[in-house]
Amino acid sequence: MTAPDGQDELEAQFAQWRQHVRRRPELRQSDAEELEDHLRGSVDELIAVGLHADEAFLVAVKRMGALNDLSREFAREHSERLWKQLVLTGETDSPVADTRSRRDLFALAICAAGAAASIKVPALFGMRFEEDGAFYGPNISLFALPWLAAFLAWRRHASKALIGTLLALFALGAVAANAYPLADDSQSVVLTSIHLPIALWIVVGLAYVADDLRSSRRRMDFIRFTGEWFVYYVLIALGGGVLTAFMFGTFEAIGISPEGFVSEWLLPCGAAAAVVVAGWLVEAKQSVVENIAPVLTRLFTPLFTAVLLAFLVALGWTTTGINVEREALILFDLLLVVVLGLLLYSISARDPLAPPGLFDKLQLALVVSALVIDVLVLVEITGRITEYGTTPNKAAALGENVILLANLAWSAWLVLGFVRRRTPFAALERWQTAYLPVYAVWAWIVVLVFPPLFSYL
Incomplete structure (x- = not known):
C-alpha cells in the first residue's frame, strides 16, 4: 500500500x-x-x-x-x-472483433426486446397508460432498468453472487412498488414514482462496477456513464420524435391514422428499448461523448451560475420569501439536482492536475449559490412543518434537501480549498463518489418506509 x-x-x-x-x-x-x-x-x-x-x-x-x-x-x-x-x-477487420461485435449486438437485441416486451405485459391484464397511472408510475423503472443492468452485468462478467444481489434488489423494488395499499391520489404513489428509479439506477451502477466494486475510480466512471447515457437517450428521443412526425404525415396522406400504433406500441416500447440502446451506445462510442461532456459543462455552468445569482439578488430585493408549495418544492429540488449534476459532470471531464482557473471560480459561485438557496428552502420547509404538520411530500423534500445540503456544503469547502491551491482536485472527486450510496439509502427509505410510516397517505 x-x-x-x-x-x-x-x-x-x-x-x-x-x-x-x-x-x-x-x-x-x-x-x-x-x-x-x-x-x-x-x-x-x-x-x-x-x-x-x-x-x-x-x-x-x-x-x-x-x-x-x-x-x-x-x-x-x-x-x-x-x-x-x-x-x-494497422488492419481493422478482425474476425475476433466481428465476433465480439456480433455478441454485443446479440445481447443488446435480447435486452432491448426484453425491455420493450416487459412494458407491454401489463396490457395483457387490461391495463393502459391513460387509465392506470397509479400502477405505471411506480413500476415504470422496473420495465427497462433490469434489462440495462443485465446487459452491463453480461459485459462485465459479473459474479453469480452479484447477479443474485441485483435480482434481489430489483425484486425488492417490485415489492415496494406494488405491495402497499395505496390510493390513486396517494402522495406515496408520486414519491415512489420519483424515488424508485433513483434507487434502481444505483442498482444499475452495481452492474456497471461489477469488475471492481470497491473502486472509487469505477464509481466516477459510472457517474460519467450516467451523464453520457442521458445525452444519448435525449438524442434517441429527439430522433424518435422526428420519426413519429414523419409517420403521422406520410400515413395520414393515404388516409391511415397511426395514432393508436404510436401511442400503444411505438412510444412505450421504443422508450423502454432506448434505455438499453443508450447504454450500449455509451459503451461502444465513449470517445464521441467525451468530446460532448466538456462542451455541455462549460456552456451551462456559467448560465446556471448567472441564474442562481440573479435569483438570490431578486429574493433579497423583493423580501417576499420562498413559496414552498408542492410545485415549488419539486422545482427547487430539481434545480439543486441540476447543479449537482453540473458539478459531477465537470469533475468527470476535468484534468485533475490542471491549475485552478476562472471556470473553477465559476463552479465555486455556482455551488455556493445553490447552497444558500438550499438553506433558505430548508428554513421555509421546517417552518411549514412546524406550523402545519408534516406530509410525505414535505418529509421527503426535507430529507432530500438535508442530503443535498451536506453534499454541497462539503463540496463548496473542497472547491474553495482547490481554488486557493490548498486542496487537491482528487479530494473533490473522492467525496462525490463516496457520497453516492447516501442517495441510494435515502431513495430506498422513501420507497419502503414512507408509505406505512404515513399510513399510506
Whole structure:
C-alpha cells in the first residue's frame, strides 16, 4: 500500500495518466485498467524502498516505457484482442472483433426486446397508460432498468453472487412498488414514482462496477456513464420524435391514422428499448461523448451560475420569501439536482492536475449559490412543518434537501480549498463518489418506509 503522505497528489497524477491512456483508440478500458494496475504495483514497490510518492510515480512511468511500445507488447501477449491488428498491422477487420461485435449486438437485441416486451405485459391484464397511472408510475423503472443492468452485468462478467444481489434488489423494488395499499391520489404513489428509479439506477451502477466494486475510480466512471447515457437517450428521443412526425404525415396522406400504433406500441416500447440502446451506445462510442461532456459543462455552468445569482439578488430585493408549495418544492429540488449534476459532470471531464482557473471560480459561485438557496428552502420547509404538520411530500423534500445540503456544503469547502491551491482536485472527486450510496439509502427509505410510516397517505 502507498503511504498516506502525498496520496491526494499521487491519485491526481494517476487520474491524469489514466485520462491520457484512455485516449488511445487501440486500448480497451480493461487494458487501460490492467496497465494502471501494473503502474500502481510498481509505485508501491518504489515507495516501500524509500522513494517519495512523486518520485516513485515518475520512475514507474519511465520504467513502463513509451505508450506505443507498451501497446505493442500488450498486443503480442493478448493476440485475441481487436487492437492487435490496430497496433501491429494497422488492419481493422478482425474476425475476433466481428465476433465480439456480433455478441454485443446479440445481447443488446435480447435486452432491448426484453425491455420493450416487459412494458407491454401489463396490457395483457387490461391495463393502459391513460387509465392506470397509479400502477405505471411506480413500476415504470422496473420495465427497462433490469434489462440495462443485465446487459452491463453480461459485459462485465459479473459474479453469480452479484447477479443474485441485483435480482434481489430489483425484486425488492417490485415489492415496494406494488405491495402497499395505496390510493390513486396517494402522495406515496408520486414519491415512489420519483424515488424508485433513483434507487434502481444505483442498482444499475452495481452492474456497471461489477469488475471492481470497491473502486472509487469505477464509481466516477459510472457517474460519467450516467451523464453520457442521458445525452444519448435525449438524442434517441429527439430522433424518435422526428420519426413519429414523419409517420403521422406520410400515413395520414393515404388516409391511415397511426395514432393508436404510436401511442400503444411505438412510444412505450421504443422508450423502454432506448434505455438499453443508450447504454450500449455509451459503451461502444465513449470517445464521441467525451468530446460532448466538456462542451455541455462549460456552456451551462456559467448560465446556471448567472441564474442562481440573479435569483438570490431578486429574493433579497423583493423580501417576499420562498413559496414552498408542492410545485415549488419539486422545482427547487430539481434545480439543486441540476447543479449537482453540473458539478459531477465537470469533475468527470476535468484534468485533475490542471491549475485552478476562472471556470473553477465559476463552479465555486455556482455551488455556493445553490447552497444558500438550499438553506433558505430548508428554513421555509421546517417552518411549514412546524406550523402545519408534516406530509410525505414535505418529509421527503426535507430529507432530500438535508442530503443535498451536506453534499454541497462539503463540496463548496473542497472547491474553495482547490481554488486557493490548498486542496487537491482528487479530494473533490473522492467525496462525490463516496457520497453516492447516501442517495441510494435515502431513495430506498422513501420507497419502503414512507408509505406505512404515513399510513399510506
